Amino acid sequence: MKLTSKIIVILLIFWLFILFGYIFIYDRVVKPTLSQFERELAINELERFLKSFEKELVYLNRTCADYSWWDDTYEFVINKNETYKQINLLPQTYEENNINMILIINKMGEVVFGEWYNLDKKQKDKLPVEFSIPKIALTHPLLTFENPKSGRFGIISTNYGNVAVASNIILKSNLEGEPRGVFIMGKLLDDNFWENIKNQVLLDVSVYPYIEKDKLISNAFDYQINEKKIIQIQENKDDKLLLWDVIKDIYGNPLLLIRLTHTQNILSSSDTIQFRGITGFVLVMVLGIFALWIAIKKQILTPLQDLTQNIRNSTYRESITFLPNIEKNDEIALLIVHFNRMAYKINKLLEEKSKLVEELAEREQYLDFIINSVPCVIVETDGNGTIKTINSAIEEITGLAPNDVKNRNMGDILPSKSIFEFLKKIQENKEGANTFEVEEKIYINNKNKYLHIHFHRNERNGQVFYIGVIWDITVLREIQEKYNEQRQMAILGEASASLAHELRNMITAIQSGFELMRQEKNIKQKEEITGELYVSISRLEDTLKKLLEFAKKYRLNKTKISIKELIEEQFKQCIIQNNQKSSIEFKIIGDTIAEVDTNLFSRAISNILKNSFESISNHGEIRVEIYDKNDYHIIEIKDNGVGIEKENLGKIGTPFFTTKAQGTGLGLTITKKIIESHGGKLEIQSEKGVGTNVLIILPFEKG
Structure with missing residues (x-):
């Protein structure tokens, strides 16, 4: 055929x-x-x-x-x-x-x-x-x-x-x-x-x-x-x-x-469209086959026959470096023209090769200029952490020129526990050595600097190397601290109306109590009024103390301490303050040594245990689990109290939000602030009628 x-x-x-x-x-x-x-x-x-x-x-x-x-x-x-x-x-x-x-x-x-x-x-x-x-x-x-x-x-x-x-x-x-x-x-x-x-x-x-x-x-x-x-x-x-x-x-x-x-308008319309579509399709098919045949014959078959004949004729010549052109202006004719030009261009390519080598050298110099202009350190190390390439930004951080740090170990240039641990991992080819990222304070060049360090593993021609980027974020950290202070004052400003209303109610209650006591002649009634005044004044004093603590900036005085012993001591204090809750069963599992500010951290634990006590109506259980995981101290405090409504769970820790009749809404806010000042995180999980689980996550101290 x-x-x-x-x-x-x-x-x-x-x-x-x-x-x-x-x-x-x-x-x-x-x-x-x-x-x-x-x-x-x-x-x-x-x-x-x-x-x-x-x-x-x-x-x-x-x-x-x-x-x-x-x-x-x-x-x-x-x-x-x-x-x-x-x-x-x-x-x-x-x-x-x-x-x-x-x-x-x-x-x-x-x-x-x-x-x-x-x-x-x-x-x-x-x-x-x-x-x-x-x-x-x-x-x-x-x-x-x-x-x-x-x-x-x-x-x-x-x-x-x-x-x-x-x-x-x-x-x-x-x-x-x-x-x-x-x-x-x-x-x-x-x-x-x-x-x-x-x-x-x-x-x-x-x-x-x-x-x-x-x-x-x-x-x-x-x-x-x-x-x-x-x-x-x-x-x-x-x-x-x-x-x-x-x-x-x-x-x-x-x-x-x-x-x-x-x-069913869509279904009925689709049946009509189907019939019209088939009819039109058949007509298009017939016309399409006829048109395609004419086009294929004219544009492909006839030129191919001409090209085949010309190639057959050229085989009788001694040289076939060039094929004879055919008198057509289509793809097949262009194919012959481009073939004849190919030999000519090969010679041209050899001439251009030398020019490309020169351009490559110029581009390499330009790339070095760009890398050295970047305001962060860009470094390449081998699989042992030895510096192979580094830009001039290293001088701003360490005071050393790029040539002074080349072929030296990264740990010698930036001495920190995190980098030493990372270098140990890559030298031993352990898991977790593919990517390294950390933010920490390093004492270098007679200054404390906050650095954001990121390394990523790569391979080239079978050789392992690491590309790192180091940012000096000291100024950014200072700005962040100032922002946090301003944000805290903004929160106080936003809640000032609610706080003023709360304090006004307390003061009004105290004033009313003194007025009643002045008018009351019965000694027993005066004693009852005096007791109520004492409660109101104590509540006012507690609110003002918490407000002052929320507004001040913490300066941590960290010491190493057993978390288990600290929690047990705070539980005993809660038992003394809530002797009617002495029937609560308390279990504590595990222990860890963490570096914390003992006074502040004890206050945070006391606030959490106090909430657990208040949530348990009669007999109940408070269970504490302490363990270490992935360079973090984990503390879980669980109770089987009344729990928290789902719609209120996201508001917990917000300043001045409380569901208690006598609450200030600052207890968990202060607790959260204390945990975060230690670089940690506070998470709360709760279900109404089941209980509450408070999770404290503290990072290991680096140094």
Whole structure:
């Protein structure tokens, strides 16, 4: 078969392959994907509708909880005073909260208060039959709670229609005390309610009574959204996708039927596009094959035939250094021209080689100039740490010229424990010798300098070498310290209003106490007032001490000490201060010798242990683990106290943030400051109801 016939067959096969591939991909990939996309689009809208509905119920439950946890409501269940009803159970209460019903049930199930309010007529009406009884069974879903503080909510069918209900246990405002009953709120699910929910979704939604299910749904199939959720899907001849779901009442019985209608515009449009695409593709294929054949014949086949003939003729000549040019202006003609030029250019390349050598020498000098102009030290060492190349910036740090440090060991030029350890690793070819980076203070050239040192391992022609960069960050460190001082003062400024308010409250309490003591004639009452004044003055003194400590700059006086002994001593002090907590079990595992400021570090440990003591209500455990890991001292202090709320965990350590009634919010802030002044880090992990884990990470002292 000639080349011409082969090209035609290849083009035909290629175009047919593309055509059948297009049809196959559309039927097996595109169409199912579009169908699934349409379905998921409808499901997302259905879920949005249900979430909007649930959001309304949650809002009702929150409103109910607000009223349930009033101290006035807590007392009303017992004394049934008229003042509470005149103030809190007015028509405005129903209208402002957009509710229709309020029920107050005591812990015996008896109705203390029950009322239905017609929002349209703005008048009171009879309670629904479901609640028009003097006593409700304690097993009623609205009176049973899995969690006393979470409440219950749902919908229920009444003679007025479907009603959203929410109930919460009646407690004091601090959520303590014995439950005295249940507060119930109800809201009629009228047309306005459903219209508001429907407006939050993009597709058409209808709500029907569940008893009409058999009449409305036919030829539908089950579709599982997730492990717990199954809906029904129905597709009709009008390219409409119907999704059916059920809303259950508070008893768990199906009550409402939800229908979401989605027109599958994308899928129907894609079928039309497919037919037009195939038709156009066939026409393009026919015209394309014809056009390609003409182009290939003219641009490739004919010039190749001419080139082959010319090469055949040239083989009869004694020299084939040059091929004869052909009278064409295309790639094949250019191929011959470039071949003839190749021999000429080889000679030119040899002439240019000498020029390149000269340019290379000039560039090397220029590169040396650039490297020596960089304001940081750039150094190359061999696998033993011997300096091979270094720029002139080393003179600014050490006072030594580059030629004075070449072929000397890096540890002799920059004497520090970190560099000695790194050189030992690379000489012994240990793990961790690929990269080295450290910031430390080095006494060199009769000065203390802060240096940032970074080395990275490389290989060239089988030889190991290290490229290092050394920055003198002494000035930057000084700027950073000044910034930290200014930032601390800024924090004090931002919190000044809150602090002033706190101090004003304390001073007002002290002034009021002295005024009461001046007016009081009873000696016993004066003694009680004196005790309260002592507590207030002590609290004021403690706040001012912590404020002064937070504002001052620490100057560390470090000594080597056993961390275990320090923690045990602070625990004994906490036992003395909190003798009622003597039943707490204390365990300490491990020990390490660290170089710390004993007074400051003891204060930090005392603050952490004090918080652990305060978080444990009665019997509990405090467990301390001490160990070393990766050049760090690790101290873990764990307790099984009440823990910290998740939303408050990120605020712990922020100045003046506290969850304690008598707290200042400076204890952990000072603790964090002490740890960070030692170059360490404080991390807190906690879970409400499980306990708290405080992690102290201190670096080894270098020197």
